[in-house]
Amino acid sequence: MNITVRYFAGMRDRMGCSEANLTLDKGSVTVADVWAQASEGQPLPDSTLIAINMEYTDADASVCEGDEVAFFPPVTGG
Amino acid sequence: MKVVVQEAAFDPYKEVQAFQESLPRGKHGGVVSFVGTMRDINEGVDVSTMYLDHYPGMTEKHIEAVCADAADRWDIIDSLVVHRYGELFPNDPIVLVAVWSSHRAEGFDACRFIINYLKKKAPFWKRETTPEGEQRWVEHNSRDAKAEVADLEEAARTA
Structure with missing residues (x-):
């Protein structure tokens, strides 16, 4: 499954980029799975909006092919 | 309804006048407007410039949704929102919210609702630069918009 991840403001600084394309192998994917792969296992900061x-x-929430x-x-x- | 998110500086009073000229003549009994401007101090720290980041597309979508929500809740004729992004300087207008209505009560309520919800929902982020060149992201708006939103929802329920 291919998805686009985007970061803004302080999150962009933290991740070191504004956008990334990810490929996830699992059939059923949540936002938490996306974050785990994108951040290489870092905890999601409490106040983060999604x-x-x-x-x-x-x-x-579930993520589908092509989602941003x-x-x-x-x-x-x- | 008109929502504009732009990098260029704007004159809010000219925007109000220009939009009003596009409305049917003689139908509205007043316009209520809010103009948010940049201060040169925040939480006791001098601020020389501010950069406003935003999420193109999502920002417009959510401001439009807030304006549509206001039009459902109150009997208003039209609304206009203009919001800057990019580099700003003290005294620059950041945001304009203007609401035209037949009667003032609806105009005041809808205008306040739109600015409060815009602050809560529209994806913008402020980064301040001090005179010494230090930069910091603003972590939260200084007023608690949630409290004001709760007040308004209560007011709308009992209206």
Whole structure:
């Protein structure tokens, strides 16, 4: 399964890139699986927000082929 | 409804005037606007410049959803949001929220709802630079928007 991972703000600094393409072998994949592979096993920081295809979700959500999964800190606009 | 997320500086008052000229004449009884501007201090630290990161596409999508939600909750005629990204300097307008309505109560409530939810939902991130050149990501907005949102939801339920 091929997916795109995106990072913003402090998460981009932490991961050292803004985007990565991942291939996961498992048939059933969650956001937590994506993070585990992308971060090489680092714990997900508590306050991290997650979006799949630009909709907010959580670490238990299922990920599908071609999805864009984003990880970022709490938002501070306005 | 019009939502614009742009890098270029803007004059919020000209934006309000230009959008109002596109509306049917004589239908609205008022416009309520909020203009957020950049301060030169945050949590006691001087700030000389600010960089606003955003998630192109998701940002617009969520601001549009908040405006649509406001239009469902209150009897308003139209709304306009303009939000900057990129490099900003003290006093620069960051965000404009303007709401046109027949009566002022709906305009005030909807405008406040939109800015509060925008702060909570729209994926923007502020990075400040001090006069000494130190950079830091702002970890949270200084006001607790959640509390204000809770107040508004209560107000909407009992309206």
